[in-house]
Amino acid sequence: MSSAETSTTVSPAENRSNLRELVVVALPLMLSAGSQSLMNAADRVILAGCSEDALAAVTPASMLHWTIVCVPMGTVLYANTFISQFDGAGQKERMLSSFWQAVWLAIVSGFALWAFLPISRVLLPLTGHSPGVVELEAQYFNILCAGAPVHMLGTALSCFFSGRRRTRSVMLNSMAAVVANGGVSYLLTYGFGPIPALGIRGAAIGTVTARCLELGMYLVWILRESRRELLPLWSTCKLDRGLLLQFLRYGLPSGLHYFVDISGFTVFLLIVGNLNNQALAATNIAFSINGLIFVPLLGFGTAIQTVVGHHIGGGDIRAARDTTRNAAMMSVLWTGGTAVILVLYPEWMLRPFFLLADPEISGGADITALARTAARLLYFVAAYSVFDALAVVYSSALRGAGDTVFPMLITLCSSWLIMVLPASIIIRSDHATILQLWLTCTAHISFTGICMLLRYVSGRWQRIHLTDT
Numbered sequence: 001m002s003s004a005e006t007s008t009t010v011s012p013a014e015n016r017s018n019l020r021e022l023v024v025v026a027l028p029l030m031l032s033a034g035s036q037s038l039m040n041a042a043d044r045v046i047l048a049g050c051s052e053d054a055l056a057a058v059t060p061a062s063m064l065h066w067t068i069v070c071v072p073m074g075t076v077l078y079a080n081t082f083i084s085q086f087d088g089a090g091q092k093e094r095m096l097s098s099f100w101q102a103v104w105l106a107i108v109s110g111f112a113l114w115a116f117l118p119i120s121r122v123l124l125p126l127t128g129h130s131p132g133v134v135e136l137e138a139q140y141f142n143i144l145c146a147g148a149p150v151h152m153l154g155t156a157l158s159c160f161f162s163g164r165r166r167t168r169s170v171m172l173n174s175m176a177a178v179v180a181n182g183g184v185s186y187l188l189t190y191g192f193g194p195i196p197a198l199g200i201r202g203a204a205i206g207t208v209t210a211r212c213l214e215l216g217m218y219l220v221w222i223l224r225e226s227r228r229e230l231l232p233l234w235s236t237c238k239l240d241r242g243l244l245l246q247f248l249r250y251g252l253p254s255g256l257h258y259f260v261d262i263s264g265f266t267v268f269l270l271i272v273g274n275l276n277n278q279a280l281a282a283t284n285i286a287f288s289i290n291g292l293i294f295v296p297l298l299g300f301g302t303a304i305q306t307v308v309g310h311h312i313g314g315g316d317i318r319a320a321r322d323t324t325r326n327a328a329m330m331s332v333l334w335t336g337g338t339a340v341i342l343v344l345y346p347e348w349m350l351r352p353f354f355l356l357a358d359p360e361i362s363g364g365a366d367i368t369a370l371a372r373t374a375a376r377l378l379y380f381v382a383a384y385s386v387f388d389a390l391a392v393v394y395s396s397a398l399r400g401a402g403d404t405v406f407p408m409l410i411t412l413c414s415s416w417l418i419m420v421l422p423a424s425i426i427i428r429s430d431h432a433t434i435l436q437l438w439l440t441c442t443a444h445i446s447f448t449g450i451c452m453l454l455r456y457v458s459g460r461w462q463r464i465h466l467t468d469t
Helices: 012-047 053-078 079-088 091-125 133-148 147-163 170-191 201-226 243-275 277-313 317-344 346-354 365-400 403-426 434-456
Strands: none
Touching: 012 053, 012 170, 012 201, 012 317, 012 346, 053 091, 053 133, 053 147, 053 170, 053 201, 053 243, 053 277, 079 091, 079 243, 079 277, 079 365, 091 133, 091 147, 091 243, 091 346, 133 147, 133 434, 147 170, 147 201, 147 243, 170 201, 170 403, 243 277, 243 365, 243 434, 277 317, 277 346, 277 365, 277 434, 317 346, 317 365, 346 365, 365 403, 365 434, 403 434
């Protein structure tokens, strides 16, 4: 074992260097991930002016879409770890080959997701939601699902930059997509001139259009980068069976981690929907605001995974640990600060969701009742946000090292045994309330954060080396 691995003393200069590296890589990814949250929130803000049914339908439909897409997407995204570790080890051809395995997997899995198109109207009525909400959910889901090949391939191409810690390109691309999504979604939702008002379908088409723009920009930038850096891009494009199997061995549990987490929250939303439409709409708004806090953490997590993987590939375990420690402190500061805002000024966060809503219009959302319920739910978001940050930071560090099975298993057990099962029991009670249901959600997130921290402290992740293959 090298001295870098055994030494525990970190000089102030080294710590500043590691912190600077983390910030440079993480900030663009946080803004990029935040842009996805902005796209989701924009759809909700736009649809709040259509009807309460549209507002109630958009989050369950989008979460159902994420439930089916997250396993292949999480697997594809694990290319970041392989690319970063091979880059840190100086193995450029293996790095590019890893990128291509992600591309082939993205293409195949993207088209395979079309199999869900004909069965959406069979699955969604099982939610117990009203027929009007179910129809809107099906419309939104089917359009997003039709765009899955574009979404998957764009995700794979983004790894070319994020895995090599060149995250500014990912940020710029995502920002362009936010602008395109907002403009196209609003135009198609409400119509303009000869363009008919498409309602919730317009919001979904706007999202797919934005992803098409992302894909096109990534293609142009990758071709430019490969020519400028003289990378052997095309000579490494063949299918590498051994590397692909290794990729699936570590990447599939990472994808399943996303699945068990998202599917648990999807079922939780469906349970809330059985309480009443107002509870579901308020939950959608609270989760959207939570997303503005949490989704940037996902970008931060990708940065942690990438930087930790790069240091491990280069054999510098101490730098990997230093990166994780800095990340934990930064994430707790972020979520702690936002929690204070949620508790003291919830109306500030809620106001944008009612800008387009008109209570005088028949079918419009009941602003006063929704705002009151959503404000109470924001207290729960404030309570679990710090634990959410711990879960993201330490699970990302574990995945960056190749420890992907434990985060998946603990998330599976916690989301279904601590959140979904108790919530399903509560909803059968004659006195079930939205606050009781949200207690189960808070308990799940808090437990998961603690478990990820304990796993990281155990140090088992230090014995995994993906580049020794």
